[in-house]
Amino acid sequence: MRNLNQENITEAVIRSFDGAPNARLKDILSNLVSHLHAFAREVQLTEEEWTQGIEFLTRCGHITDEKRQEFILLSDVLGLSMLTVAMNNEKSAGCTESTVFGPFHVSDAPHYELGADISNGARGTSCLVRGVIRGLDGKPVPEAEIDVWQSDEDGLYDVQYADLDHAQARGILKSDVEGRYSFRSVLPVPYAIPNDGPVGQMLDQAGRHPWRPAHLHFMITAPGYQTLITHVFREDSDYIDSDAVFGVRQSLICQWGLQNDGSYLLEYDFVLQSVASDGLATPVSQCETTT
Template identity: 60%
Template sequence: MRNIDEDTITQAVLESMDGCRNPRLLTVMTSLVQHLHAFAREVKLTEDEWFTAIRFLTDVGHITDDKRQEFVLLSDTLGLSMLVTTQNNKKPAACTEATVLGPFFVDGAPEYQNGDDVSNGAVGAPCFVQGQIRGVDGKPVANASIDVWQSDEDGFYDVQKTTEDVGDMVHSARGKLRSLADGRFHFRSILAEAYPIPHDGPVGKMLDALGRHPWRPAHLHFWIKAPGYDTLITHVFRDGDQYLDSDAVFGVRSNLVVEWVKHGPGIAPDGSVMTTPFYTLDYDFVLNQQEAAA
């Protein structure tokens, strides 16, 4: 491998991987090396630009911790997350579309019963959410696991506002419940509002340099799992939001946009008396049924 130059370096790197025993890893790394080298040649990458990129990735790593995932933000804002999501979630047209997980999901959310208030003190207008989970054949999906999470009206998720470890934090606007025997679910939360992704770090600087804004349209996250069905990670967007056509992470799908209906003071869907305006959201999810093992 002596005297390698810009014309022979790519092949030398590929040949160095001949001992790889993992076929998939070899496929991925071969393509990665080829595309990276082709990119550097195409743009005639300078050493200063290369050092800037290394510093940028180093900064992304330094700001990442158990409450903030800057690498996910980077992937999201470059469209890579949505690309991977789309190509790995090709389902029948009747199924609810998947979209990005985002950087704010955490394990260990508190468990609630249907009808409970998952907001747990999060600031925002009251919102009553209901819907049904069913398969493409129309059959209700009972006992499906449903994770929900969202930001408050100030645009912050609970993990962004605590100084505690994630495992010790007080969760708000986040919870886990299960669908009922008829596939239905219902809970109380708060109105979804638009918010900017964290943009005080390297990803925010990148967006600013590119003339892009950091805003996401208002939405409510769902992660739905049920035996015999494909897992669905998605979120429902609030119709009329000004950022629906310029989502910073490219996650909007038309069939995920729905109206949050505003109501004046009165009787809420759960029978409680509301002295202030409140909202309702009604959305059904259709899961793809897995093929039975041969």
């Protein structure tokens, strides 16, 4: 540990983990140090820039609370979230693709009966969402738990309203015996990710916009199947090709059909991956549109 310099310090730090009892932790920390040091050398990181980086991460920590997760936001805009999803959610051909979780899910969303209006006062144009949840074999998945959440017409989630004391535009339902699901909510619109903090400042300085295309979030769980975390995107939405968090997949883009009464209809079928299944995804769109 004596006489360390820029040529030998990396190896010394990596050797310091030799006694780690957890082999996976040792591997992660060793590779983290290796790549982090290589990054510093490649960009010739100055002490002033290092200080600015520490201050940036500190601000991310200070703004994070039970309703806002700035570190997830940072991971999202750097593409790390989507990379992790892609590496860990390869699926068999025909299964619904996964995408980023996002920072606005809550674990205690209200439960609703099928066909209920989950908007619960959220502002926006009325929208009916329905479809079927199936396995790759085509059989319906009954009693699948469907956790759905979205923003309102102002592009804000309920948790972003400081004075709101109840859930809006989110809820948990279960598919029926034939795998069918349905609920009413509001038409999703594009929205900007929270950009009043350090991540927003970083995007601005990098010349990037903070916008996401219109979408609904879904998390679907059922015994015997892998949990699916995904979105369904509006085909006609702005930013569909420049999502700030890199979450768009072609198979998840659908048309919302305008109905005669001015409301909208989305029909989308989900195909779940069996826990026992293997294989790579060849995504197939599962949306239908009725006008």
